[in-house]
Amino acid sequence: MPDRAADRDDEAKLLERLRAGDDAAYEELVRRYGARMLAVAQRMLRNREDAREIVQEAYLSAFRAIHRFAGGSRISTWLHRIVVNAALMRLRSRRRKPEESIEDLLPAFLPDGHQATPATPWTETAFEQMERAELRQTVREAIARLPEGYRIVLVLRDIEGFDTEETGRMLEITPSAVKTRLHRARQALRTLLDLHFREAVA
Amino acid sequence: MTCRELIEFLIDYDSGELDGDVRAEFERHLGTCPPCLAYLDTYRRTVQLGREALADGDGAALPEMPEELVRAILAARAQR
Numbered sequence: 001m002p003d004r005a006a007d008r009d010d011e012a013k014l015l016e017r018l019r020a021g022d023d024a025a026y027e028e029l030v031r032r033y034g035a036r037m038l039a040v041a042q043r044m045l046r047n048r049e050d051a052r053e054i055v056q057e058a059y060l061s062a063f064r065a066i067h068r069f070a071g072g073s074r075i076s077t078w079l080h081r082i083v084v085n086a087a088l089m090r091l092r093s094r095r096r097k098p099e100e101s102i103e104d105l106l107p108a109f110l111p112d113g114h115q116a117t118p119a120t121p122w123t124e125t126a127f128e129q130m131e132r133a134e135l136r137q138t139v140r141e142a143i144a145r146l147p148e149g150y151r152i153v154l155v156l157r158d159i160e161g162f163d164t165e166e167t168g169r170m171l172e173i174t175p176s177a178v179k180t181r182l183h184r185a186r187q188a189l190r191t192l193l194d195l196h197f198r199e200a201v202a
Numbered sequence: 203m204t205c206r207e208l209i210e211f212l213i214d215y216d217s218g219e220l221d222g223d224v225r226a227e228f229e230r231h232l233g234t235c236p237p238c239l240a241y242l243d244t245y246r247r248t249v250q251l252g253r254e255a256l257a258d259g260d261g262a263a264l265p266e267m268p269e270e271l272v273r274a275i276l277a278a279r280a281q282r
Contacts, residue, residue, distance in 0.1 A: 023276075030275050034267035042265060043256050052271055059275045107241075113204025118237035122244055139255035158249055159256045183213040190241075190248040197244075 011075050018066050030059060033076060037083045044087040044155055046144055054090055058083040084160060088170060091152060099147040105188035122197035142192040150185035157182050203231050205238050212245060 017025035037058060041051035062082050069078055108116035127135065143151060156167045157178070168175045208231050214220050215228045232239050 026279060027272075027276055030272050031267070034272060034275075035264040038265045038267055038271075052268070055271065056275050056278065060278055063279050107209060109204075109206040109209075113206040115205050115209070115237050115241070119241040119244055120237070121240045122247060135251075136255045139251045143252060143255065154252065155256070158252055179213060186213070186245060186248055186252075187209075189252060190245055193248055193251065194244065 012071065015071050026063065033079050036076065037079055040080060040083050041087055043159060044084065045090060050090060054086045055083060058086040061086060100145065102147050102150055102184050102188055105191045106184060107187060120198060126197045138196055139193065142189055145192060146185055146188055150181050150188060153178060153181040154185035203227050205235060208238055209241060212242060216246065
């Protein structure tokens with residue numbers, strides 16, 4: 001089990017060295033946390049090249065901001081926030097291409113309020129028959145199909161673990177809008193996954 | 203409560219934000235409507251699958267941090 005006190009001590013020492021401008025400390029920061037930051041960038045952006053650029057930008061931001069980092073949170077938490085913000089800026093600056101409308105992926109209802117296509121449970125066999133890697137790939141591809149504004153909320157809330165308020169601040173939308181988009185993103189994802197996992201009608 | 207209404211506010215039910223009477227209404231509906239119960243189950247499963255598909259660890263290795271990227275970052279720092 002990692003020793004928390006030793007970890008904190010470790011980080012405090014690294015921070016001291018970073019503030020003193022120690023080149024080896026900077027290299028350590030890149031090597032120690034780089035893969036994790038790359039993983040986050042890849043989740044948020046959808047292409048590997050962009051993800052690498054974002055990690056580079058994020059590290060340069062971090063280097064500039066080192067003197068403002070008070071050490072109140074873990075270094076990994078601080079870097080996580082920086083790379084998420086860098087990715088968000090990149091997403092904002094991209095020209096929006098025409099996307100599948102979220103409406104097409106939301107459940108439809110009859111005039112009496114019943115589900116137009118009543119949901120049925122997903123079979124365990126569908127999951128058992130799929131290799132783990134195939135399952136992950138299927139879900140990732142479905143997430144990638146979500147319209148961007150919804151996909152990003154799902155990623156920030158359900159995967160990156162930011163709460164409603166923080167997500168709203170990062171995206172400059174109200175907490176209420178965050179909740180609505182999250183719910184719609186989840187519903188849309190459910191619709192896409194339902195195609196794979198729905199119980200086959202005998 | 204119609205299925206449409208239930209599904210529209212499902213996120214609040216699922217996150218435990220509904221209180222007393224409203225919550226009871228949801229549960230009543232879910233108790234008598236198999237398609238809505240199936241919707242809730244598959245909705246929850248969807249959230250779980252999304253987390254597992256994108257999470258690090260547990261079988262999903264972290265990506266390789268390319269050496270060129272490490273060097274590029276350190277070089278960019280040195281240039282300023």
